[in-house]
Amino acid sequence: MAVELGDAGSLALFLAVAAMGAGVVIAGAIAYQRAQQARLARIRAWVASRGWSWTARDDALAELLGTRPFGMGDEREAREVITGSRGGRPFQAFRYVVVDHSRDSKGRRKTRREDFQVVWVTLPRSLPALRFAPDDALQRVLTGLGWGDVDTESHAFNQRWRVSARDDAYAHAILAPHVIEELLRPAWAGATLVIEGRFVAVVRPGYPDLRTLDGTLERLEALTGTIPPFVLADYGR
Numbered sequence: 001m002a003v004e005l006g007d008a009g010s011l012a013l014f015l016a017v018a019a020m021g022a023g024v025v026i027a028g029a030i031a032y033q034r035a036q037q038a039r040l041a042r043i044r045a046w047v048a049s050r051g052w053s054w055t056a057r058d059d060a061l062a063e064l065l066g067t068r069p070f071g072m073g074d075e076r077e078a079r080e081v082i083t084g085s086r087g088g089r090p091f092q093a094f095r096y097v098v099v100d101h102s103r104d105s106k107g108r109r110k111t112r113r114e115d116f117q118v119v120w121v122t123l124p125r126s127l128p129a130l131r132f133a134p135d136d137a138l139q140r141v142l143t144g145l146g147w148g149d150v151d152t153e154s155h156a157f158n159q160r161w162r163v164s165a166r167d168d169a170y171a172h173a174i175l176a177p178h179v180i181e182e183l184l185r186p187a188w189a190g191a192t193l194v195i196e197g198r199f200v201a202v203v204r205p206g207y208p209d210l211r212t213l214d215g216t217l218e219r220l221e222a223l224t225g226t227i228p229p230f231v232l233a234d235y236g237r
Contacts, residue, residue, distance in 0.1 A: 040056075040080070043080065043210065046210065047082055047084075050084060051084065052082055052083060052084030052085075053082070053083045053084065054080070054081065054082055054083075055081040055083070056079065056080065056081075057077065057078065057079050057080075057081070058078050058081050058094075059076065059077050059078055060078070061078035061081060061092065061094060062076035062077055062078040062096060062097075063076060064197075064199065065194060065196045065197070065199060065201065066129075066196070067129045067130075067131050067194045067196045068131070069096075069098065069116060069192065069203055070096075070194065070196075070201075070203075072098050072100075073098035073099050073100045073114075074099055074100055074101050075098075075099035076096070076097070076098055076099070077096070077097040077099070078094045078095070078096060078097075078118075079094060079095045079097060080094055080095045080208065081093075081094040082094065082213075086214070086217045086221075087221065089121055089217075089221060090121065090122060091119065091120065091121045091217055091220075092118075092119075092120055093117070093118065093119040093120075093208065093213055093216075094117075094118055094208070095115055095116070095117060095118075095207060095208050096115070096116040096117070096118045096203070097113055097114070097115055097116075098113070098114045098116070099111065099112070099113050100112045100113075100114075114205075115205070115206055115207055116203050116204065116205055116206070117203070117204045117205075117206060117207065117208035117209065118201055118202070118203050119201070119202045119213065119216045119217065119220065120199045120200060120201035120202070120220075121199075121200055121217070121220050121221070121224060122198045122199060122200070123195075123198045123199070123200060123224065123227075123232065123236075124198075124232065124236075125198070125232045125236030125237060126197045126198045126236060126237050127195055127196070127197070127198075127231070127232070127235055127236055128165070128166065128167060128170055128196075128235060129165070129166070129194070129195065129196040129197075130163070130164070130165045130170070130171060130174060130194075130195040130196070131163070131164040131165070131192070131193070131194050131195075132161050132162070132163055132164075132183065132192065132193040132194075133161070133162055133164070133192040133193070134160070134161070134162065134190070134192075149162055149163065149164060150163040150164070150165055150168055150171040150172065150175070151163075152172075152175050152180060154180050154184075156184055157180050157183065157184060160183075160184065160189075161183060163175070170231075170235050173228065173230070173231050173234070173235065174195070174227060174228070174231050176226065176227075176228050178226040179223065179226045179227065181226075182219070182222055182223050182226050183223070185219065187215060187216075187219050188219065190204060191203065191204050192204070193223075200220060200223065200224055202216055202219075202220060
Protein backbone atom coordinates (compact mmCIF):
# COMPACT_ATOMS: atom_id res chain seq x y z
CA MET A 1 0.00 0.00 0.00
CA ALA A 2 1.42 3.36 -1.00
CA VAL A 3 1.94 5.91 1.72
CA GLU A 4 1.32 9.56 0.81
CA LEU A 5 3.02 12.38 2.63
CA GLY A 6 1.25 15.63 3.40
CA ASP A 7 2.85 19.03 2.76
CA ALA A 8 4.59 18.99 6.13
CA GLY A 9 5.90 15.48 5.53
CA SER A 10 7.13 16.36 2.05
CA LEU A 11 8.93 19.41 3.39
CA ALA A 12 10.54 17.39 6.17
CA LEU A 13 11.71 14.76 3.67
CA PHE A 14 13.08 17.45 1.35
CA LEU A 15 14.99 19.11 4.21
CA ALA A 16 16.38 15.77 5.35
CA VAL A 17 17.62 14.93 1.85
CA ALA A 18 19.06 18.44 1.45
CA ALA A 19 20.85 18.13 4.79
CA MET A 20 22.30 14.79 3.76
CA GLY A 21 23.49 16.30 0.47
CA ALA A 22 25.07 19.27 2.24
CA GLY A 23 26.73 16.89 4.67
CA VAL A 24 28.25 14.90 1.81
CA VAL A 25 29.55 18.08 0.19
CA ILE A 26 31.08 19.32 3.45
CA ALA A 27 32.63 15.92 4.16
CA GLY A 28 34.06 15.85 0.65
CA ALA A 29 35.50 19.35 1.05
CA ILE A 30 37.11 18.40 4.36
CA ALA A 31 38.57 15.23 2.87
CA TYR A 32 39.96 17.19 -0.08
CA GLN A 33 41.48 19.82 2.22
CA ARG A 34 43.14 17.13 4.34
CA ALA A 35 44.49 15.40 1.25
CA GLN A 36 45.93 18.71 -0.02
CA GLN A 37 47.55 19.41 3.34
CA ALA A 38 49.08 15.94 3.36
CA ARG A 39 50.35 16.38 -0.20
CA LEU A 40 51.97 19.73 0.62
CA ALA A 41 53.52 18.29 3.78
CA ARG A 42 55.12 15.52 1.73
CA ILE A 43 56.41 18.08 -0.77
CA ARG A 44 57.90 20.28 1.95
CA ALA A 45 59.60 17.30 3.58
CA TRP A 46 61.04 16.12 0.26
CA VAL A 47 62.26 19.63 -0.65
CA ALA A 48 63.91 20.02 2.75
CA SER A 49 65.63 16.65 2.34
CA ARG A 50 67.26 18.00 -0.82
CA GLY A 51 68.48 21.16 0.90
CA TRP A 52 66.12 23.37 -1.13
CA SER A 53 63.52 25.91 0.01
CA TRP A 54 59.76 25.93 -0.42
CA THR A 55 57.34 28.88 -0.58
CA ALA A 56 53.58 28.49 -0.66
CA ARG A 57 53.06 31.40 -3.06
CA ASP A 58 55.04 34.14 -4.81
CA ASP A 59 52.97 35.73 -7.57
CA ALA A 60 55.83 38.04 -8.57
CA LEU A 61 57.36 35.03 -10.34
CA ALA A 62 54.22 34.68 -12.47
CA GLU A 63 54.84 38.14 -13.96
CA LEU A 64 58.51 37.79 -14.92
CA LEU A 65 57.89 36.39 -18.42
CA GLY A 66 55.43 37.37 -21.11
CA THR A 67 55.87 34.70 -23.79
CA ARG A 68 52.85 32.40 -23.91
CA PRO A 69 51.66 30.58 -21.90
CA PHE A 70 53.13 33.26 -19.63
CA GLY A 71 51.23 36.54 -19.69
CA MET A 72 47.87 34.89 -20.37
CA GLY A 73 44.65 35.33 -18.40
CA ASP A 74 43.26 38.05 -16.15
CA GLU A 75 45.28 36.87 -13.14
CA ARG A 76 48.43 34.79 -12.77
CA GLU A 77 49.69 32.96 -9.69
CA ALA A 78 52.89 31.13 -8.76
CA ARG A 79 52.26 28.49 -6.11
CA GLU A 80 54.30 25.75 -4.41
CA VAL A 81 57.60 27.39 -5.35
CA ILE A 82 60.77 25.33 -5.02
CA THR A 83 64.06 27.24 -5.10
CA GLY A 84 67.37 25.43 -5.11
CA SER A 85 70.40 24.40 -7.08
CA ARG A 86 71.48 21.21 -8.77
CA GLY A 87 75.15 20.69 -9.52
CA GLY A 88 75.72 24.31 -8.54
CA ARG A 89 73.13 25.55 -11.07
CA PRO A 90 70.27 27.59 -9.52
CA PHE A 91 66.70 26.76 -10.54
CA GLN A 92 63.09 27.34 -9.58
CA ALA A 93 60.07 25.11 -10.07
CA PHE A 94 56.47 26.06 -9.36
CA ARG A 95 52.80 25.60 -10.20
CA TYR A 96 51.78 28.39 -12.57
CA VAL A 97 48.04 29.16 -12.38
CA VAL A 98 46.23 31.19 -15.04
CA VAL A 99 42.84 32.60 -14.02
CA ASP A 100 40.32 33.85 -16.59
CA HIS A 101 37.03 35.61 -15.86
CA SER A 102 34.11 35.77 -18.29
CA ARG A 103 30.34 36.13 -18.34
CA ASP A 104 27.78 33.83 -19.91
CA SER A 105 24.77 34.89 -22.01
CA LYS A 106 22.82 35.68 -18.83
CA GLY A 107 25.55 37.91 -17.43
CA ARG A 108 26.67 35.42 -14.80
CA ARG A 109 30.37 35.61 -13.95
CA LYS A 110 32.41 32.49 -14.64
CA THR A 111 35.96 31.73 -13.54
CA ARG A 112 38.28 29.27 -15.27
CA ARG A 113 41.62 28.17 -13.83
CA GLU A 114 44.37 26.38 -15.70
CA ASP A 115 47.45 24.86 -14.08
CA PHE A 116 50.94 24.46 -15.53
CA GLN A 117 54.16 23.07 -14.11
CA VAL A 118 57.14 25.36 -14.69
CA VAL A 119 60.83 24.65 -14.23
CA TRP A 120 63.42 27.23 -15.17
CA VAL A 121 67.12 27.96 -15.01
CA THR A 122 68.98 31.15 -15.87
CA LEU A 123 71.50 32.14 -18.50
CA PRO A 124 74.57 34.36 -17.98
CA ARG A 125 73.10 36.98 -20.35
CA SER A 126 69.59 38.01 -21.43
CA LEU A 127 68.32 36.79 -24.80
CA PRO A 128 65.33 37.84 -26.94
CA ALA A 129 62.14 35.81 -26.62
CA LEU A 130 61.98 32.46 -28.39
CA ARG A 131 59.29 29.78 -28.06
CA PHE A 132 59.40 26.07 -28.91
CA ALA A 133 56.07 24.27 -28.71
CA PRO A 134 53.94 21.59 -30.34
CA ASP A 135 51.48 22.92 -32.91
CA ASP A 136 48.66 24.52 -30.94
CA ALA A 137 46.26 27.45 -30.88
CA LEU A 138 48.80 29.63 -29.06
CA GLN A 139 51.25 29.16 -31.90
CA ARG A 140 48.67 30.44 -34.36
CA VAL A 141 48.03 33.45 -32.10
CA LEU A 142 51.74 34.28 -32.05
CA THR A 143 51.95 33.94 -35.82
CA GLY A 144 49.12 36.47 -36.11
CA LEU A 145 51.06 38.82 -33.82
CA GLY A 146 54.08 38.82 -36.10
CA TRP A 147 56.12 35.95 -34.66
CA GLY A 148 57.62 33.93 -37.49
CA ASP A 149 57.31 30.15 -37.63
CA VAL A 150 60.91 29.00 -38.14
CA ASP A 151 61.77 25.80 -40.01
CA THR A 152 65.06 23.90 -39.89
CA GLU A 153 66.73 21.38 -42.19
CA SER A 154 65.60 18.58 -39.86
CA HIS A 155 62.27 17.13 -40.96
CA ALA A 156 61.88 15.29 -37.64
CA PHE A 157 62.42 18.52 -35.73
CA ASN A 158 59.95 20.45 -37.88
CA GLN A 159 57.36 17.72 -37.31
CA ARG A 160 57.73 17.90 -33.54
CA TRP A 161 58.30 21.60 -32.87
CA ARG A 162 56.93 24.97 -33.91
CA VAL A 163 59.56 27.64 -33.30
CA SER A 164 58.30 31.21 -32.79
CA ALA A 165 60.56 34.27 -32.87
CA ARG A 166 60.47 37.86 -34.04
CA ASP A 167 63.94 37.49 -35.57
CA ASP A 168 64.48 34.46 -37.82
CA ALA A 169 68.25 34.99 -37.88
CA TYR A 170 68.38 34.79 -34.08
CA ALA A 171 66.27 31.63 -34.05
CA HIS A 172 68.48 29.93 -36.64
CA ALA A 173 71.57 30.97 -34.67
CA ILE A 174 70.28 29.13 -31.60
CA LEU A 175 69.15 26.11 -33.63
CA ALA A 176 72.61 24.61 -33.94
CA PRO A 177 72.78 20.87 -34.72
CA HIS A 178 73.43 19.96 -31.06
CA VAL A 179 70.39 21.98 -29.94
CA ILE A 180 68.19 20.27 -32.53
CA GLU A 181 69.54 16.87 -31.48
CA GLU A 182 68.81 17.63 -27.82
CA LEU A 183 65.24 18.78 -28.50
CA LEU A 184 64.49 15.58 -30.41
CA ARG A 185 64.98 13.51 -27.24
CA PRO A 186 61.79 11.79 -26.01
CA ALA A 187 62.07 13.60 -22.66
CA TRP A 188 60.94 16.85 -24.33
CA ALA A 189 57.71 15.39 -25.72
CA GLY A 190 54.64 17.44 -24.82
CA ALA A 191 56.64 20.34 -23.36
CA THR A 192 56.74 24.00 -24.29
CA LEU A 193 60.15 25.65 -24.04
CA VAL A 194 60.46 29.41 -23.56
CA ILE A 195 63.68 31.41 -23.74
CA GLU A 196 63.15 34.98 -22.59
CA GLY A 197 65.59 37.32 -20.92
CA ARG A 198 67.86 35.27 -18.68
CA PHE A 199 65.30 32.48 -18.26
CA VAL A 200 65.05 29.13 -20.00
CA ALA A 201 61.72 27.64 -18.90
CA VAL A 202 60.06 24.28 -19.48
CA VAL A 203 56.26 24.43 -19.21
CA ARG A 204 53.87 21.47 -19.10
CA PRO A 205 50.11 21.44 -18.52
CA GLY A 206 48.77 20.16 -15.23
CA TYR A 207 50.00 19.89 -11.64
CA PRO A 208 53.75 19.55 -11.02
CA ASP A 209 55.08 16.01 -10.83
CA LEU A 210 58.18 16.10 -8.64
CA ARG A 211 59.20 12.66 -9.87
CA THR A 212 60.19 14.30 -13.17
CA LEU A 213 62.01 17.30 -11.68
CA ASP A 214 65.53 15.83 -11.72
CA GLY A 215 65.09 14.64 -15.29
CA THR A 216 63.81 18.05 -16.40
CA LEU A 217 66.74 19.82 -14.76
CA GLU A 218 69.16 17.40 -16.41
CA ARG A 219 67.70 18.15 -19.83
CA LEU A 220 67.71 21.91 -19.17
CA GLU A 221 71.37 21.70 -18.20
CA ALA A 222 72.14 19.78 -21.38
CA LEU A 223 70.16 22.22 -23.53
CA THR A 224 71.69 25.40 -22.15
CA GLY A 225 75.12 23.81 -22.55
CA THR A 226 74.52 23.32 -26.27
CA ILE A 227 73.52 26.93 -27.04
CA PRO A 228 76.40 28.28 -29.17
CA PRO A 229 78.54 30.79 -27.22
CA PHE A 230 78.38 33.30 -30.09
CA VAL A 231 74.60 33.55 -29.59
CA LEU A 232 75.12 34.93 -26.08
CA ALA A 233 77.85 37.23 -27.40
CA ASP A 234 75.91 38.53 -30.42
CA TYR A 235 72.34 38.59 -29.10
CA GLY A 236 72.83 38.70 -25.32
CA ARG A 237 72.76 41.79 -23.18
